[in-house]
Amino acid sequence: MRYLPLTDAEREEMKKIIGIADVKELFSCLPSGQCHPPLDKLPGALSEPELVAAFRDFAGKNSFSGQLSFLGAGAYAHFIPEVVTYLSGKGEFLTPYTPYQPEVSQGSLQAIFEYQTMMAMLTGLDVVNASLYDGATAAAEAVLLAVRRSGRGRVLLASNLHPEYAAVIRTYVQNLPIELQTVAVAEGSGRVDEPDLRAKLDETVAAFIFQSPNFLGVVEDARAITAAVHERKSYAVQVVAEAMSLAYLATPGACGVDIAVGEAQSFGLPLGFGGPYLGFMAVREEFLRQMPGRLVGQTVDLDGKRGYVLTLSTREQHIKREKATSNICSNEAWCAMRAGMYLAVMGKHGLGRAARACHLNAAYFVSGAAGLKKIRVVYAKNFYNEVLIEVTKGTAAALTAALKKKGILAGVPLSWFDRGQKGRLLLAFSELHDRRAIDRLLAALGEKA
Amino acid sequence: MKALPKLMFELSREGKIGCGLNEADVPAAPAVDPALRRGDIADFPQLSEVEIVRHYMALAQLNYSVDAGFYPLGSCTMKYNPKINEKLAAADELQAHPYAPCDLVQGNLEIMARLDWWLCELTGLAGFTLSPAAGAHGEFTGMLVIRKYLQEKGDPRKVVLIPDSAHGTNPASAHFAGYEVREIPSNAQGIIGLEELRAHLTPDVAALMMTNPNTLGIFESNITAIAEALHANGSLLYMDGANLNALLGVVRPGDLGVDVMHLNLHKTFATPHGAGGPGSGPVGVAARLLPFLPVPRIVKNGDQFEVVTDDPRSIGRVKNFYGQFLVMVRALAYLMTLGRENVRRVAEDAVLNANYIRKKLEGKLDLPYATSTLHEVVFSDQGLAVKTLDIAKRLLDYGCHPFTIYFPLIVHGAMMIEPTETESKETLDEFIGIMETILREARENPDLLRQAPTRTPVRRLDETLAARKPVLKWSRGGDM
Numbered sequence: 059m060r061y062l063p064l065t066d067a068e069r070e071e072m073k074k075i076i077g078i079a080d081v082k083e084l085f086s087c088l089p090s091g092q093c094h095p096p097l098d099k100l101p102g103a104l105s106e107p108e109l110v111a112a113f114r115d116f117a118g119k120n121s122f123s124g125q126l127s128f129l130g131a132g133a134y135a136h137f138i139p140e141v142v143t144y145l146s147g148k149g150e151f152l153t154p155y156t157p158y159q160p161e162v163s164q165g166s167l168q169a170i171f172e173y174q175t176m177m178a179m180l181t182g183l184d185v186v187n188a189s190l191y192d193g194a195t196a197a198a199e200a201v202l203l204a205v206r207r208s209g210r211g212r213v214l215l216a217s218n219l220h221p222e223y224a225a226v227i228r229t230y231v232q233n234l235p236i237e238l239q240t241v242a243v244a245e246g247s248g249r250v251d252e253p254d255l256r257a258k259l260d261e262t263v264a265a266f267i268f269q270s271p272n273f274l275g276v277v278e279d280a281r282a283i284t285a286a287v288h289e290r291k292s293y294a295v296q297v298v299a300e301a302m303s304l305a306y307l308a309t310p311g312a313c314g315v316d317i318a319v320g321e322a323q324s325f326g327l328p329l330g331f332g333g334p335y336l337g338f339m340a341v342r343e344e345f346l347r348q349m350p351g352r353l354v355g356q357t358v359d360l361d362g363k364r365g366y367v368l369t370l371s372t373r374e375q376h377i378k379r380e381k382a383t384s385n386i387c388s389n390e391a392w393c394a395m396r397a398g399m400y401l402a403v404m405g406k407h408g409l410g411r412a413a414r415a416c417h418l419n420a421a422y423f424v425s426g427a428a429g430l431k432k433i434r435v436v437y438a439k440n441f442y443n444e445v446l447i448e449v450t451k452g453t454a455a456a457l458t459a460a461l462k463k464k465g466i467l468a469g470v471p472l473s474w475f476d477r478g479q480k481g482r483l484l485l486a487f488s489e490l491h492d493r494r495a496i497d498r499l500l501a502a503l504g505e506k507a
Numbered sequence: 508m509k510a511l512p513k514l515m516f517e518l519s520r521e522g523k524i525g526c527g528l529n530e531a532d533v534p535a536a537p538a539v540d541p542a543l544r545r546g547d548i549a550d551f552p553q554l555s556e557v558e559i560v561r562h563y564m565a566l567a568q569l570n571y572s573v574d575a576g577f578y579p580l581g582s583c584t585m586k587y588n589p590k591i592n593e594k595l596a597a598a599d600e601l602q603a604h605p606y607a608p609c610d611l612v613q614g615n616l617e618i619m620a621r622l623d624w625w626l627c628e629l630t631g632l633a634g635f636t637l638s639p640a641a642g643a644h645g646e647f648t649g650m651l652v653i654r655k656y657l658q659e660k661g662d663p664r665k666v667v668l669i670p671d672s673a674h675g676t677n678p679a680s681a682h683f684a685g686y687e688v689r690e691i692p693s694n695a696q697g698i699i700g701l702e703e704l705r706a707h708l709t710p711d712v713a714a715l716m717m718t719n720p721n722t723l724g725i726f727e728s729n730i731t732a733i734a735e736a737l738h739a740n741g742s743l744l745y746m747d748g749a750n751l752n753a754l755l756g757v758v759r760p761g762d763l764g765v766d767v768m769h770l771n772l773h774k775t776f777a778t779p780h781g782a783g784g785p786g787s788g789p790v791g792v793a794a795r796l797l798p799f800l801p802v803p804r805i806v807k808n809g810d811q812f813e814v815v816t817d818d819p820r821s822i823g824r825v826k827n828f829y830g831q832f833l834v835m836v837r838a839l840a841y842l843m844t845l846g847r848e849n850v851r852r853v854a855e856d857a858v859l860n861a862n863y864i865r866k867k868l869e870g871k872l873d874l875p876y877a878t879s880t881l882h883e884v885v886f887s888d889q890g891l892a893v894k895t896l897d898i899a900k901r902l903l904d905y906g907c908h909p910f911t912i913y914f915p916l917i918v919h920g921a922m923m924i925e926p927t928e929t930e931s932k933e934t935l936d937e938f939i940g941i942m943e944t945i946l947r948e949a950r951e952n953p954d955l956l957r958q959a960p961t962r963t964p965v966r967r968l969d970e971t972l973a974a975r976k977p978v979l980k981w982s983r984g985g986d987m
Contacts, residue, residue: 059845059848059849059852061586061587061589061777061844061845061849061928061929062849062852062853062856062928062929063929063930063931063932064856064859064860064928064931064932068932069856069859071932072859072860072863072932073859075863075866075867076859076862076863076866077866081855081858081859084855084858084859084862084879084881085726085757085758085858085881086879087725087726087728087878087879087881088726088728088754088757088758089728089730089731089758089763092731092758092759092762092763093757093758094757094758094851095631095756095758095759095762097628097756097847097850097851098847099628100625100628100846100847100850101843101846101847102846102847102848103843103844103845103846103847103848103849104843104844104846106591106844109591109595109840109843109844110591110595112843113595113598113836113840115614116601116614116615116617116618117598117600117601117614118600118614119613119614119617120600120601120603120611120612120613120614120615121610121611121613122603122604122607122611122612123599123600125607125611127604127607129604129606129607131606132827132828133604133605133606133828135604137528139525139526139527139528141525141556141559141560143597144560145559145560145563145564147593147597148563148567149572149573149574149575149588150566150567150568150570150572150574150575151563151567151570151572151781151782152572152574152588152593152779152781153572153573153574153588153779153780153781154570154571154572154573154780154781154782155573155578155580155583155585155780155782155783155908156780156782156783157782157783159571159899159903159908159909160965160968161900161903161960161963161964161965161966161967161968162569162570162571162903162908162963162964163569163570163571163782164511164566164569164570164964164965165566165567165568165569165570166566166570166782166783168511168512168514168566168569169563169566170782171514171979171980171981172514172515172516172981174979174980175514175516175980175981175982176551176552178980179548179549179550179551180548185979185980186979186980189784191640191641191644191826192640192826192827192828193827194824194826194827195640195644195825195826195827202683220827222824222827222828223827225823225824226823226824226825226826226827228823229651229801229822229823229824229825230683232651232685232822232823233651233654233663233684233685233686234683234685277539277543279543305545305548306539306544306545307539307543307544307545308542308543308544308545309545312545321827328597328602328833329602329603329604329605330601330602330832330833331601331602331603331604331605331612331615331828331829331832331833332605332827332828332829332830332832333605333640333785333826333827333828333829333830333831333832333833333834334640334784334785334787334831334832334833334834335827335828346977346979352783353977353979354979355973355974355977355978355979356973356978356979357968357969357970357972357973357978358968358969358972359965359966359967359968359969360966360967360969361966363510363511363965363966364511365511365965365968366968367968367970367973369970369973369974369977369979370974370977372974374675375643375675375676375678375679376674376675376676376914377675378675378679379675379678379679379688380678380679380681380682380688381682382675382679384679384683385643385644385646385647385676385679385680385682385683386641386643386644387641387642387643387674387675387676388640388641388642388643388771388773388780388783388784388785388786388788389641389783389784389785390640390784390785391781391782391783391784392779392781392782392783392784392785393781393784393785395781395782399559399563401551401552402515402525402552402554402559402562403525403526403556403559404525404526404528405523405524405525405526405551405552405553405554406547406548406551406552406553407524407553408524408525408526408528409548409551410547410548411528411530412528414530414531415528415530415531417537417538417539418531418533418535418536418537419531419533419535420538421533421535421536421537421538422533422534422535424538425535438538439538439539440538440539440540440543441538441539442539458608462608462611467604467607467608470606474606474816489528489531492531492532492533493532493533493534496533
């Protein structure tokens with residue numbers, strides 16, 4: 059077996075040195091009655107060619123590949139430069155352990171430090187961790203951080219937050235003394251209903267969690283929200299499910315947001331059927347010593363040479379145990395390094411170009427959709443890369459099923475999250491689309507079923 | 508010593524382009540209020556493609572990795588990461604959008620269902636959730652499942668018992684699930700004694716979290732009696748599967764009375780650690796706890812796989828989408844490669860390797876517990892002229908990654924060594940030889956160790972300075 063380097067002769071020699079006749083003796087401390095369960099139900103070992111063939115069979119049962127996709131809602135297809143795949147796949151980045159031994163981990167540590175820097179530039183905030191599991195769990199960690207820092211027990215959630223993010227937050231707080239309350243959406247704008255927000259804010263509210271661009275595709279007026287939240291000395295927490303928007307829209311920091319959390323899968327990670335992705339958290343400096351997750355900091359070695367280490371670990375579980383700021387240990391470090399590689403390759407100009415293309419392609423769709431009878435665009439301004447549409451007849455699920463037959467995945471029906479939402483569909487656009495692709499979508503939406 | 512690579516921001520020059528992306532070709536104008544838009548990203552890097560490749564290649568050379576050498580890291584199971592599994596996980600045909608309609612992703616759903624089946628067979632548990640993103644996330648999920656189950660029986664209870672040798676994630680996870688942590692001391696054999704357990708087993712105990720083999724590498728031989736005592740008290744047995752590598756195919760935790768357990772695909776199932784993640788922490792449960800597992804769940808209806816996204820008895824959703832799917836792909840590929848012929852051999856070789864190291868080093872280092880050990884062995888710094896840290900740092904000079912140090916906390920100056928089954932006898936002998944050299948140096952020239960490492964790209968780093976004056980990002984003019 060190629061993953062087991064010991065030869066039988068070596069096993070014999072080692073047993074002799076240890077002083078046993080049979081390796082089973084090493085397991086004599088186990089309850090003998092339960093030992094050595096029959097394994098005959100397990101399939102036999104596959105050779106490498108057989109394994110490749112078996113996975114070709116799995117792949118053959120997938121049939122999404124040829125489809126023109128407009129799926130988004132928290133996971134986005136973007137262009138990934140080959141350099142990113144090449145560099146991130148190197149064993150020196152893929153197979154090290156957590157860099158607890160900084161003397162032999164400067165590569166990972168510097169790469170993560172550079173990632174932290176670029177994410178700070180993109181969010182306009184002081185400190186970025188590396189990392190959390192995904193956007194949804196990052197949002198849950200932000201709730202816990204805001205409660206810890208404020209000493210207050212109520213948290214308001216915008217009802218146009220990604221439904222899975224809201225669900226994960228509910229799961230995380232279900233046994234903690236934290237009360238969640240939702241804030242309504244103004245139907246006309248698709249944005250947070252400010253009068254409702256103001257009515258629910260008071261001195262017991264730790265934070266308001268809102269998403270921008272929100273789950274309906276609309277960019278929130280984060281400055282207005284932040285101002286209202288700060289009047290009550292609560293924290294404004296912005297969720298960013300599409301990190302690409304950070305390169306196009308006013309930064310959370312510039313809008314006065316205290317904590318920005320979200321999903322950075324868009325930065326060079328493949329769709330991968332939902333993971334592994336990259337949760338990020340960016341905060342104002344005041345939260346630093348209470349934030350969860352790993353941080354890389356700059357320091358010097360004995361000779362005064364610049365170097366990097368994992369730092370502020372007294373916040374973490376291996377030191378503080380049940381008093382830690384989070385239970386997180388393994389995280390998405392490789393994804394953070396890969397995102398750093400992506401951001402470096404895209405650079406200032408390339409990233410700006412990709413981020414702009416996402417929006418312009420969405421805008422082109424919206425202007426083209428104005429003439430269609432079967433659907434209407436629900437929010438035709440202040441969207442970024444996602445557009446919510448409503449079918450004028452029938453259900454969104456029926457529409458997507460019809461378009462699927464034409465080779466188009468026309469978006470995510472909101473009925474996936476809420477059975478009551480029958481008529482609405484969320485479409486995502488990116489730099490991978492072009493005029494021809496969007497024209498094809500528009501034509502398909504214009505045809506009679 | 509050579510200077511370290513500059514930061515990419517220091518290499519950046521206005522006007523350089525690293526990517527070959529075209530501008531959008533649509534005739535459209537921005538539809539967002541200018542006030543909601545941002546300007547240029549100040550100081551964002553501008554580098555050519557070749558400079559980026561050279562930058563990261565220079566960084567790569569500063570890293571130790573499993574591909575480069577031996578990691579005797581106790582409780583971390585740093586085994587070799589098979590290359591074919593990387594290629595399989597990168598296949599375009601698997602990179603579906605997580606909201607793609609189920610009929611288009613039957614292959615991906617089958618991969619998840621197959622992995623679930625394998626994990627059930629190996630652990631003797633009734634079903635798994637693949638949602639948790641890492642071991643600690645699995646612990647938290649498992650604790651929520653236990654709590655929901657007890658709540659439905661009428662009382663969630665207050666306390667979770669955790670042995671003093673446990674990983675720090677255990678108490679942290681129990682805490683975030685709303686439980687109070689009560690620590691149980693290990694006995695003289697390094698395990699949980701039945702008397703200690705009974706002394707702590709009050710009616711408000713929800714569960715015991717047990718790592719088995721524990722972090723001393725010792726099998727908790729009272730496990731079946733412990734499970735019986737817990738069950739008689741209406742409490743549950745949670746097993747931290749961090750050390751499952753020792754038991755693979757040898758014993759099934761479900762057969763020993765374990766009710767809930769998490770596994771680490773990035774340890775036992777050979778997926779790469781990536782400098783700290785991504786991991787994956789599936790949680791398996793006994794049949795009576797199945798209804799409480801998180802959503803989504805993959806179910807088979809006729810010959811089609813479907814996804815269940817809501818169930819009122821479930822604890823809810825712990826993660827976006829389906830979990831760390833591409834990690835699952837690698838783990839399944841690993842198991843299919845092992846097959847029934849090799850699963851048990853993994854545990855046997857891992858335990859054989861660890862006992863070989865123990866035998867070779869036991870007269871030379873203090874062994875605080877005489878009890879026999881499985882996949883790892885923990886020595887203490889008793890009788891040494893130098894600190895454990897110094898030995899660890901000297902190992903770096905000999906080109907070997909150190910073992911886990913100062914853990915478990917119950918051993919003074921702990922040195923926790925886990926070789927795994929993927930190391931050759933030559934590698935073990937080399938490591939043993941290096942340790943003998945270092946121990947001789949410790950007696951003859953301890954300063955050599957206190958100064959170590961001297962052959963690495965940087966020497967010991969000032970961690971106090973890093974924490975006291977945190978510099979967590981580069982800024983123009985702010986660099987040292």
